[in-house]
Amino acid sequence: MAVREMAPKANGEACGVCGGRTYVIERRGDQAQARICACSEHCSVCGGRGHVLVEREGEFSQKMGPRRYEVMETCACAKLRQRIARFDALGLPASAAHATFENYRASKEEQDRGRNVAMQFAFQYVPGGSSKGFILSGPVGTGKTHLLAATLAHLALELGVRGRYVEISLLYATIRRGFQEGKSGGEIIGPLSEVEVLAIDEMGKGRGSPFEMETLDELIARRYNAGRTTLFASNYSLEPEKRAIRSAAPTGYRTTEDARSAVRDTEILRERVGERIYSRLCELCTFVEFPKDTPDRRRTRQEMDAPMHHSTGGGRTLGR
Numbered sequence: 001m002a003v004r005e006m007a008p009k010a011n012g013e014a015c016g017v018c019g020g021r022t023y024v025i026e027r028r029g030d031q032a033q034a035r036i037c038a039c040s041e042h043c044s045v046c047g048g049r050g051h052v053l054v055e056r057e058g059e060f061s062q063k064m065g066p067r068r069y070e071v072m073e074t075c076a077c078a079k080l081r082q083r084i085a086r087f088d089a090l091g092l093p094a095s096a097a098h099a100t101f102e103n104y105r106a107s108k109e110e111q112d113r114g115r116n117v118a119m120q121f122a123f124q125y126v127p128g129g130s131s132k133g134f135i136l137s138g139p140v141g142t143g144k145t146h147l148l149a150a151t152l153a154h155l156a157l158e159l160g161v162r163g164r165y166v167e168i169s170l171l172y173a174t175i176r177r178g179f180q181e182g183k184s185g186g187e188i189i190g191p192l193s194e195v196e197v198l199a200i201d202e203m204g205k206g207r208g209s210p211f212e213m214e215t216l217d218e219l220i221a222r223r224y225n226a227g228r229t230t231l232f233a234s235n236y237s238l239e240p241e242k243r244a245i246r247s248a249a250p251t252g253y254r255t256t257e258d259a260r261s262a263v264r265d266t267e268i269l270r271e272r273v274g275e276r277i278y279s280r281l282c283e284l285c286t287f288v289e290f291p292k293d294t295p296d297r298r299r300t301r302q303e304m305d306a307p308m309h310h311s312t313g314g315g316r317t318l319g320r
Contacts, residue, residue, distance in 0.1 A: 015039040023084055023157065025097050032097035032149070034084045034157070043077035050078035079160065087156040091165050096149035104146055107295050111143065114288040118147040121231075122154040127161050127196070135203070135232035135281060137269065138290025141298040144233035148199040151231065155197055163197040169205050172212055185215055193222035196229070203234035204272035217277055224280050232281070236269040238289045 014020030018037035025034045046052045054073045059066045092099075101119050106112045117134050125131055136144040148165065155161035171192075175185045192198055200219075206212045223230050270278040 022080055025087075025153075027094040027097045030094050032087075032090075032092040032094055034087045036080060036084065040077070040080070043075060046075035046077060048077070050075055050081075083157050083160050086160060086162055087153060090152050090156055090163050092149050092152065093145070093165070093167075096145055099146040099149040099153070101147075101150050101154075104143055104150065105297065106143070108291055110138075110288065110290045111294065114138075114143075114147060114290065117286055117288055118151050122151045125155060125159065125161070125197075127159050130227045131229050133197075133229045133231045133285045134288060135234065135238065135285040136288050136290070137234045137236065137238045139292060139294055139296060140235055141296030142290050142294045143297060144290075145201055148201060148231055148233055152197065152199055161197055162195050163199070164192055164195045165199045165201065166192060167201045168216070169202060172206060172215065175215060186218070189215065189219045189222070192219060193226070193228075197231065198223065198228070199231040199233075201233045203232045204236040204267075204269050205234075208272065213274060216273065220277055220280055224284065230284060232285060234269050234272075236267055236272050238287045239268050240270065241268070 015022075015037060018024050018039060022037055022040040023034050024037050025032060027033075042048065051072050052075045053070045055068055055070055057066055057068045101115060101122075104111075104115050106115060114136050118136075121131065121134060136147060138144060152163045152165055155163055171189075175188050178185070178188050220230065269281075273281075
């Protein structure tokens with residue numbers, strides 16, 4: 001029985017809260033978490049026991065012929081609880097709680113390709129198998145984290161896959177705090193090495209210190225050697241070589257972010273992570289790069305909302 005078959009349809013319609021999914025995803029603190037929808041809290045199939053007797057037919061010998069027998073199987077409600085627990089263990093940021101493939105908005109052809117690559121990976125993934133991952137590169141605010149979150153959510157909730165999401169600079173900070181508590185870096189990255197599918201966001205971010213490079217190299221090497229799948233997102237270009245960039249002298253006002261973006265545009269991921277890691281990325285992942293002029297969705301949304309901050313009376317402008 002599929003998990004979604006549990007949703008009651010007394011009036012012939014799916015639940016208005018979960019839409020028939022049987023679970024609800026929410027923001028709790030800084031992370032995305034899930035819970036069983038009220039429509040499915042009480043299982044009418046197993047009565048809350050978590051298992052059911054199922055009749056099967058098999059032939060144990062030619063003399064006896066086919067015989068029917070009963071076996072104990074896990075009920076769909078127990079599978080649902082397990083999948084919700086695996087979603088909660090992903091560590092997805094609250095900002096990506098409701099990220100799906102359906103609500104991803106692309107403004108460039110390359111973004112459409114990125115979504116298609118992520119969807120193909122998610123829908124064709126075979127639990128326990130070895131699959132080639134992907135890496136998304138592009139400017140900030142172009143939906144890279146959205147696609148990582150949508151992929152991990154599908155794997156956890158639909159397939160029961162154990163996954164994890166980690167933002168690389170936060171991982172470095174966690175390891176540094178662990179040092180103060182007497183832990184080794186290996187103890188902290190150990191669980192990340194063993195999880196079935198890992199998504200590393202903000203690849204290439206950081207100071208590039210020996211500690212950061214050694215940590216990243218060890219994590220990727222462990223997963224590479226074990227044949228485990230890893231997904232990535234980065235603001236740095238996937239170009240194999242740095243290209244010479246000619247630009248006119250800047251005129252007018254430039255924000256700090258504009259200046260940082262200009263510098264980032266001249267940097268490539270290969271230089272940020274080193275030859276060894278980059279070489280493994282080439283083998284482990286499908287590369288998808290969004291153009292430098294891909295709009296920042298967060299900035300676009302803010303600019304569209306800007307008129308809402310202006311008063312309609314007296315010509316007075318608010319919120320400056």
